[in-house]
Amino acid sequence: MSSPGDPFEASASALGYLYQLRRALQRCVELSRGGIEWSVAIEATDDVQALIGSHTELTQLKKRAERVRLTDLSSDLWKTIRIWSQAVTDRRIDLAETSLYLMTTAELPDGSVGFFLQSKASGHRDEQAAEALLVQARQSSQSNTLAKAFDAFDALGERRRAELVSRIEVIGDAPGMDEIRDDLLGYASLAVERRFATSFLQRLEGWFFERATAQMSSPGGEPVTGAEFDELFTDLRNQIGEHNLPIDRDVVALTAESPAAADAADKVFVQQLRLIDVGAERIGYAVRDWIRAFVQRSRWANENLLRAGEIGAYERRLVEEWESRFAEMREELGDEATEEEMKREAKVIYRWVDREARTRIRTGCEEVFVAKGSYHMLADELRVGWHPDFSARLAALLEPTGAADGRA
Numbered sequence: 001m002s003s004p005g006d007p008f009e010a011s012a013s014a015l016g017y018l019y020q021l022r023r024a025l026q027r028c029v030e031l032s033r034g035g036i037e038w039s040v041a042i043e044a045t046d047d048v049q050a051l052i053g054s055h056t057e058l059t060q061l062k063k064r065a066e067r068v069r070l071t072d073l074s075s076d077l078w079k080t081i082r083i084w085s086q087a088v089t090d091r092r093i094d095l096a097e098t099s100l101y102l103m104t105t106a107e108l109p110d111g112s113v114g115f116f117l118q119s120k121a122s123g124h125r126d127e128q129a130a131e132a133l134l135v136q137a138r139q140s141s142q143s144n145t146l147a148k149a150f151d152a153f154d155a156l157g158e159r160r161r162a163e164l165v166s167r168i169e170v171i172g173d174a175p176g177m178d179e180i181r182d183d184l185l186g187y188a189s190l191a192v193e194r195r196f197a198t199s200f201l202q203r204l205e206g207w208f209f210e211r212a213t214a215q216m217s218s219p220g221g222e223p224v225t226g227a228e229f230d231e232l233f234t235d236l237r238n239q240i241g242e243h244n245l246p247i248d249r250d251v252v253a254l255t256a257e258s259p260a261a262a263d264a265a266d267k268v269f270v271q272q273l274r275l276i277d278v279g280a281e282r283i284g285y286a287v288r289d290w291i292r293a294f295v296q297r298s299r300w301a302n303e304n305l306l307r308a309g310e311i312g313a314y315e316r317r318l319v320e321e322w323e324s325r326f327a328e329m330r331e332e333l334g335d336e337a338t339e340e341e342m343k344r345e346a347k348v349i350y351r352w353v354d355r356e357a358r359t360r361i362r363t364g365c366e367e368v369f370v371a372k373g374s375y376h377m378l379a380d381e382l383r384v385g386w387h388p389d390f391s392a393r394l395a396a397l398l399e400p401t402g403a404a405d406g407r408a
Helices: 007-032 075-089 127-140 147-154 157-167 177-191 194-217 226-239 268-275 280-302 310-333 339-355 368-380 390-397
Strands: 038-042 048-052 055-062 098-104 168-171
Touching: 007 038, 007 048, 007 055, 007 177, 007 194, 007 226, 038 194, 055 075, 075 098, 075 147, 075 157, 098 157, 127 147, 127 157, 157 168, 177 194, 177 226, 194 226, 268 280, 268 368, 268 390, 280 339, 280 368, 310 339, 310 368, 339 368
Parallel strands: 055 098, 098 168
Antiparallel strands: 038 048, 048 055
């Protein structure tokens, strides 16, 4: 038996929670195919609640080990009936406008309550037989564990009990977590190219899990709406494709104080900025852009979202844009320029990078930190710079190999 601190029990709870989130997301995807007039909430009236127009769907989810069977005295069955019976008694649900689903990974034995409450399409549905089995199970059992469930069922009376049973559909051998994810992955492959489907789904799941957690964390939290889901889905689809690349929310949230930027003070690109007397606040913004670009580019590369040679071609364009401006600066300064004059003109070049350099890696990828941060990555390798003599003055800061940290 599991103790209160049993890690295996905690693991089972976590898996159940993940299963609930995945099923809720799957329902959002299913509903999105028919329009946007719907909403989905988790842990509201039930495990998963969907409102489609004026109709409500309440779903209880039961994830169980293989070869477990949903018998007529199963605690999963009766605890679910208790929840719904009390909701009917308390007038929290209107059965005329509500469908009730018990979705379980357990098997449904032939001739059981669950067997007779399958969908009409199964050919086995028999509501009268199911109700009779429930009454028989209730009368034959002396279980203290199920006593409150039996009482809630009895309190309905015959008419409302029959009405409740008529609204219940039991779905046995329900898909497990991996099967649900495979289904979602198949849908993702219809939205974007199949090779991008995993990246698309990772971002969709990440957004949905964060959104659902926020909904559950606040009393009366707003459900996910069809319009909201459609907007997010469309935005993700537009980000992942031939003309665009995704910009991830967690990357945009990175700052100069993020742990990933902890060693930035010793970076060559920071020394480049200090060489021309850029202030600490602006250096902080540069570090922010650098870490965002580094992390986002690394993620694109790891997920195979980039074409062969795409980063190299992009950096070539950035360097060539810089080269003409840098050459013009050095030409105008000449050989007799003072240090003050060189720093002043170098700040003009850097100001151009900070305010105007917006070369896009792809036409649809408009996020400015990509270009700005990429310039800092190039400055870290001394492939570009701001001070007229940056190369000579900072070459000693490079590693003996002649390269800074690896780049995406």
